[in-house]
Amino acid sequence: MSLPSFAIGIAGGTGAGKTTVARTVAETVGEAVTRIPLDNYYRDRSQLTFEEREEINYDHPSAFEWELLREQLDALLTGQSIEMPQYDFELHNRTDERVTVEPSDIIVLEGILALHDEAIREMLDLRVYVMTDADVRILRRIERDVIERGRALEGVIDQYLETVKPMHERFVAPTKKQADVIIPEGANRMALDLLIEKIQSELSDDSQRPGDTGRERSVVDQSMD
Numbered sequence: 391m392s393l394p395s396f397a398i399g400i401a402g403g404t405g406a407g408k409t410t411v412a413r414t415v416a417e418t419v420g421e422a423v424t425r426i427p428l429d430n431y432y433r434d435r436s437q438l439t440f441e442e443r444e445e446i447n448y449d450h451p452s453a454f455e456w457e458l459l460r461e462q463l464d465a466l467l468t469g470q471s472i473e474m475p476q477y478d479f480e481l482h483n484r485t486d487e488r489v490t491v492e493p494s495d496i497i498v499l500e501g502i503l504a505l506h507d508e509a510i511r512e513m514l515d516l517r518v519y520v521m522t523d524a525d526v527r528i529l530r531r532i533e534r535d536v537i538e539r540g541r542a543l544e545g546v547i548d549q550y551l552e553t554v555k556p557m558h559e560r561f562v563a564p565t566k567k568q569a570d571v572i573i574p575e576g577a578n579r580m581a582l583d584l585l586i587e588k589i590q591s592e593l594s595d596d597s598q599r600p601g602d603t604g605r606e607r608s609v610v611d612q613s614m615d
């Protein structure tokens with residue numbers, strides 16, 4: 391593999407289609423792709439009871455362990471493997487499991503706040519925002535949370551109105567301005583084809599990568615300036 395890797399951030403509201411875009415890129419781009427779901431960096435909450443964990447605002451930036459994400463993204467971009475934490479949505483907590491993730495030419499960070507943190511944004515070569523209407527997103531979320539995440543319909547609706555929607559407006563939607571590319575309606579084929587073409591052209595021209603000089607020092611060092 392060539393260093394540094396080409397890093398892509400995919401942000402957008404819950405249910406916008408971020409995972410679908412990330413998977414499609416991984417399947418189509420024709421190179422090894424390392425995917426980093428931001429959800430895995432929700433803070434460890436083992437010190438709290440299940441009832442206390444249910445009350446947490448999971449859409450506020452403080453819910454994530456940014457320091458660990460910065461360190462691990464930096465490691466991957468400089469060719470080192472990481473021990474990535476794993477998250478259980480039914481327990482609202484990290485599991486004890488860690489998964490060894492190897493670096494590759496393309497690293498894709500995907501999550502609601504993938505473009506929120508300035509240090510992380512600076513590590514990305516391409517910033518993508520997936521934009522899908524709120525009504526479509528909440529319908530997708532209800533289906534997913536009830537079927538896959540073991541949630542009751544009433545709880546999903548309450549959480550959406552109390553935290554998901556206001557935090558989306560306050561923290562997620564504004565990161566659209568940080569994006570190089572906005573994909574309307576999720577896995578829009580034309581937009582995806584252009585995105586994949588862009589990634590392939592960047593990969594075939596290593597010398598043009600903006601990160602080549604920017605990553606001479608690790609992001610961990612930079613944050614201490």
Ligand SMILES: Nc1ncnc2c1ncn2[C@@H]1O[C@H](COP(=O)(O)OP(=O)(O)O)[C@@H](O)[C@H]1O
Pocket residue numbers: 402403404405406407408409410411530575576577578
């Ligand atoms: N462009 C699309 N058209 C139709 N369904 C889609 C599209 N993009 C995503 N979906 C579906 O919407 C749901 C949520 O998509 P997902 O990629 O998991 O969203 P996110 O990662 O942003 O929460 C999934 O069931 C997925 O299959």
Ligand SMILES: Nc1ccn([C@@H]2O[C@H](COP(=O)(O)O)[C@@H](O)[C@H]2O)c(=O)n1
Pocket residue numbers: 403404405408429432448449478479481482483501502554
């Ligand atoms: N214990 C948790 C942790 C997170 N969430 C919700 O997940 C959403 C982010 O995941 P997407 O795949 O939808 O992008 C986020 O909006 C959190 O509200 C949760 O419900 N429970």
